[in-house]
Amino acid sequence: MKRLSILILACAIASGCAARADEENMADKSAAKMEDGGKPEPRLFETQGSVTVGGKPVRYHATAGETFIKNDKGEPTASIFSTTYIADAKADPKTRPVAFIFNGGPGSASLWLHMGVFGPKRVKLPDVDGPKDDGAAPFDIEPNPYSLLDTADLVFIDPVGTGWSRTIGAAKGDEFWGVNEDAASLREFIRLWLVEHKRWNSPKYLIGESYGTTRSAALIDALENGWTDIAMNGVVLISSVLNFGLDATDPGNDVGFVGLFPSYAATAWYHGKIDKEKWGGDETKFLEAARAFAVDDYLPALLKGQLLAADQRRQIVAQISGFTGLKTAYVAQSDMRIPLGHFMRELLRDKGLTVGRLDSRFTGVEPSGVSEDPEADPSAYGIDGAYTAAMLDYFSRDLNVDITDRYVTLGGVRQWNWKTNGAGGDNSYVNVAPYIERAMRQNRDLRVFSANGYYDMATPFFGTELTLAQPAFDRTRLSIHYYAAGHMMYIHEPSLEKLTGDIRAFVKGGN
Numbered sequence: 001m002k003r004l005s006i007l008i009l010a011c012a013i014a015s016g017c018a019a020r021a022d023e024e025n026m027a028d029k030s031a032a033k034m035e036d037g038g039k040p041e042p043r044l045f046e047t048q049g050s051v052t053v054g055g056k057p058v059r060y061h062a063t064a065g066e067t068f069i070k071n072d073k074g075e076p077t078a079s080i081f082s083t084t085y086i087a088d089a090k091a092d093p094k095t096r097p098v099a100f101i102f103n104g105g106p107g108s109a110s111l112w113l114h115m116g117v118f119g120p121k122r123v124k125l126p127d128v129d130g131p132k133d134d135g136a137a138p139f140d141i142e143p144n145p146y147s148l149l150d151t152a153d154l155v156f157i158d159p160v161g162t163g164w165s166r167t168i169g170a171a172k173g174d175e176f177w178g179v180n181e182d183a184a185s186l187r188e189f190i191r192l193w194l195v196e197h198k199r200w201n202s203p204k205y206l207i208g209e210s211y212g213t214t215r216s217a218a219l220i221d222a223l224e225n226g227w228t229d230i231a232m233n234g235v236v237l238i239s240s241v242l243n244f245g246l247d248a249t250d251p252g253n254d255v256g257f258v259g260l261f262p263s264y265a266a267t268a269w270y271h272g273k274i275d276k277e278k279w280g281g282d283e284t285k286f287l288e289a290a291r292a293f294a295v296d297d298y299l300p301a302l303l304k305g306q307l308l309a310a311d312q313r314r315q316i317v318a319q320i321s322g323f324t325g326l327k328t329a330y331v332a333q334s335d336m337r338i339p340l341g342h343f344m345r346e347l348l349r350d351k352g353l354t355v356g357r358l359d360s361r362f363t364g365v366e367p368s369g370v371s372e373d374p375e376a377d378p379s380a381y382g383i384d385g386a387y388t389a390a391m392l393d394y395f396s397r398d399l400n401v402d403i404t405d406r407y408v409t410l411g412g413v414r415q416w417n418w419k420t421n422g423a424g425g426d427n428s429y430v431n432v433a434p435y436i437e438r439a440m441r442q443n444r445d446l447r448v449f450s451a452n453g454y455y456d457m458a459t460p461f462f463g464t465e466l467t468l469a470q471p472a473f474d475r476t477r478l479s480i481h482y483y484a485a486g487h488m489m490y491i492h493e494p495s496l497e498k499l500t501g502d503i504r505a506f507v508k509g510g511n
Contacts, residue, residue, distance in 0.1 A: 051144060064080040076168045078167050083399070084197075097153070099154055100155045104210035106416050109164075161176065164407060180230070205234045213240035213241060220436065231445070232446055233446065242432050246259035262290040264457075269287075270360065320336060351471045
């Protein structure tokens with residue numbers, strides 16, 4: 001697949017791939033509990049807790065542990081680690097929703113949505129006067145007044161190769177590492193969870209972030225069109241990437257520059273590279289103009305290439321400069337096509353800084369003033385230490401999880417199989433949007449919620465808008481929301497409050 005160059009690292013941190021030896025070390029060796037006969041047995045850790053949401057306490061039962069996925073012979077091939085929170089109130093399972101939650105990568109554990117948004121505790125990052133690097137421990141871990149537990153029971157899932165989830169026996173990672181393979185294993189996990197908890201008739205939601213939205217599309221297709229026939233009530237897409245071609249600034253893929261353009265504009269506005277007086281200080285008006293320019297003027301100009309008249313080219317270059325804050329000479333020398341890494345580096349080059357990819361409000365100091373691409377993503381290394389420490393501290397202190405195996409935040413998944421089939425067909429850039437379109441046609445109760453950060457250049461909001469604007473989507477059951485932050489908009493507390501309020505209303509609206 002050509003699209004590998006912009007692979008979304010699950011609202012997280014760019015990381016190297018694990019070696020085969022690491023994969024093998026994650027297998028049977030990590031299964032400490034054994035049944036008679038030497039077969040591995042799932043490890044489970046159960047606790048009670050309480051969190052106050054909206055001024056009201058919510059008591060819950062938490063189960064952190066493993067679910068074994070088995071082959072046709074009944075042999076365990078993988079263990080999926082999850083954390084389930086079920087409110088103690090004797091709610092009718094017919095009306096009490098359950099949300100299955102995961103991050104993306106592919107290759108990320110679910111700690112970001114767990115400790116950042118929906119779980120009973122959250123890690124609080126510094127973001128009062130703008131985002132800052134998280135530094136080192138101690139970090140602020142506090143009760144989460146925005147948790148969704150007042151509205152739904154929650155199941156946080158770590159796919160195979162992430163967290164403590166692993167292959168078992170002779171099974172290998174590539175049996176689970178692919179768009180379809182991943183969806184099949186999570187479909188089986190959800191089926192087993194519904195069996196164990198007797199929740200077949202409960203309203204059901206999928207909540208994914210970044211590649212987790214790609215996973216949601218593939219998973220809803222596997223759930224509703226496979227032999228399981230499990231119908232969903234709603235899908236929450238946080239920082240979505242369904243059509244990978246709409247933000248891939250690869251040579252020859254001009255539409256990728258169009259999908260990213262309004263995000264470039266939003267970033268330039270945030271960092272004071274735009275004449276705001278020209279727009280009356282109205283960022284919304286400015287971004288509407290950037291959207292219109294991107295499709296009405298910019299895309300036709302790119303498609304014309306050398307056929308574009310010289311005076312038209314000069315005009316388009318000047319407009320690109322006005323929207324992006326880049327110098328006209330740089331835009332012209334780039335043939336009006338500025339790859340994402342180049343934009344990250346060029347916008348604040350005069351200050352020796354790079355802007356973030358996941359969240360372009362972040363900046364990082366560069367070692368060289370002449371490099372074309374950034375050393376790293378400052379919005380990635382600016383949050384990783386806090387989330388990892390908070391998740392593992394919470395597991396050990398609050399949930400009494402007694403596991404000493406390596407916890408894989410990122411980097412345990414490699415050689416992902418991007419081949420898809422079904423509604424979307426095979427394509428050079430993965431496009432799973434047709435899966436959701438078809439599910440909406442065949443399930444009249446399915447609703448879709450899309451959350452977008454204005455300063456997210458990993459999964460840009462305009463690419464999502466163009467994807468969801470296609471004719472086959474039933475827009476009467478689609479809601480799109482925006483937040484003044486980046487890919488992980490919830491690290492900005494005002495955006496977190498708005499995001500959780502919007503999702504809570506969405507879930508309650510389906511009951």
